[in-house]
Amino acid sequence: MQNLTYKILEKHLLKGKLEAGQPIEIKMDQTLTQDATGTMAYMQFEAMGVKKVKTELSVSYVDHNTLQNGFMNADDHAYLQSVASKYGIYFSKAGNGICHQVHLERFAKPQKTLIGSDSHTPTSSAIGCIAIGAGGLDVAKAMAGIGYRLTCPKVVEVKLTGTLAHGVSSKDIILKLLELLSVKGGVGKVFEYTGEGVKNLSVYQRATITNMGAELGATTSIFPSDEVTHEFLKRQQREEDYIPLSADEGCHYDETVEIDLSKLVPLAACPNSPDAVKNVSELSGMKVDQVAIGSCTNSGYEDLMKAAAILKGKKIAHNVSLVVSPGSRQVLMKLIENGTLSTFVSCGARILECTCGPCIGMGQSPKSDAVSLRTF
Incomplete structure (x- = not known):
């Protein structure tokens, strides 16, 4: 066996x-x-x-x-x-x-x-x-x-x-x-x-x-x-x-x-290590300056459809930068075909290339002393 x-x-x-x-x-x-x-x-x-x-x-x-x-x-x-x-x-x-x-x-x-x-x-x-x-x-x-x-x-x-x-x-x-x-x-x-x-x-x-x-x-x-x-x-x-x-x-x-x-309850890894884990409820009310959705961890079709369902009909806050990185051209095409890409764009998100991007520091550095919320 x-x-x-x-x-x-x-x-x-x-x-x-x-x-x-x-x-x-x-x-x-x-x-x-x-x-x-x-x-x-x-x-x-x-x-x-x-x-x-x-x-x-x-x-x-x-x-x-x-x-x-x-x-x-x-x-x-x-x-x-x-x-x-x-x-x-x-x-x-x-x-x-x-x-x-x-x-x-x-x-x-x-x-x-x-x-x-x-x-x-x-x-x-x-x-x-x-x-x-x-x-x-x-x-x-x-x-x-x-x-x-x-x-x-x-x-x-x-x-x-x-x-x-x-x-x-x-x-x-x-x-x-x-x-x-x-x-x-x-x-x-x-x-x-x-x-x-x-x-x-x-x-x-x-x-x-x-x-x-x-x-x-x-x-x-x-x-x-x-x-x-x-x-x-x-x-x-x-x-x-x-x-x-x-x-x-x-x-x-x-x-x-x-x-x-x-x-299980919703969790988040906090600075400065992936094992510095807290319940999301403990972080409630924290001011967020930047949100980045994507990377090899969470850029699949299901991931982005869930994010779009939350954002549909809403606008992101004026003081928040939101970027979305589809994980592959296949995922991006599906988002285009079913209209989901327009949900992201109309809510104020910026669509990045189908690449690693912010995960490895290729752009999207947050401002000084900012709080960046990432799926990366």
Whole structure:
């Protein structure tokens, strides 16, 4: 009997033994890079003298320095496009969307392994794959067909029961874990989500949780591939990629954390750490100067539709700056088609490009001593 994490690791094991704390090496099926880290990764890959990438799929995304504020960024992007063309790598131009959001929509598959040169690569684990963020050299090696070395992780079961109450989001689940375990509570561990509460969470909701598992310091986080996954892939016209995948009943976990979703309340992470969590009720009445909605954590279709439902028919306060960043061109197109984009624009929001933007400091710095409320 095996947990889901070890099932996938076993299928990809090249060296070592699946025992927590032991060194192992695993095969990587997919890679992703983004432009801030990818340039060096591809230079390292070129230096290896490999003629074509040896993965099933490798994607180069331009989603960070998309303002091209100076020729250096544009030169990098031209280099990335030429490398992709030469070595058999998919290239995602600036404006297509955030790497994690687009990869979830277009490429991530249950039971596969993915390594990316960005800490939030575990986003894709929302649909039952092992996705790990690592350094650029590790990604370059994976593209060259070399296994990824890591310490075999402990597996923590996060058992979810109940259903989220009105006004409570999946962000509150991961914030609760951060409150309980701290930003170092996940080091050397994989967080595997189980229980009846899982089936009540959409893939977008699951992606928010696996994305922010990085803030726990976790190796990765993972959800089973179930009917919710099937429906998501079907809507993405990728039904053929679906594989049902879950842990064996009664399998071993190193630790178990139980969360009753029905008891959660809206939470917020406060300065200066993701684990400085407070109930939103404690922050009631705080003057806010800036609101930013988006990033790889909360820029999916459902996220933005919820925000639009709250804003519909209203105007933002004259002293507040509101910016909205759709996570992908697909999400942006849906917002245009169903009229939701006009809701954002008419309420006074500014629409940013489908990129990381404020998350990495590419614009939207708040004024001095301001309070910035962000989904980032």
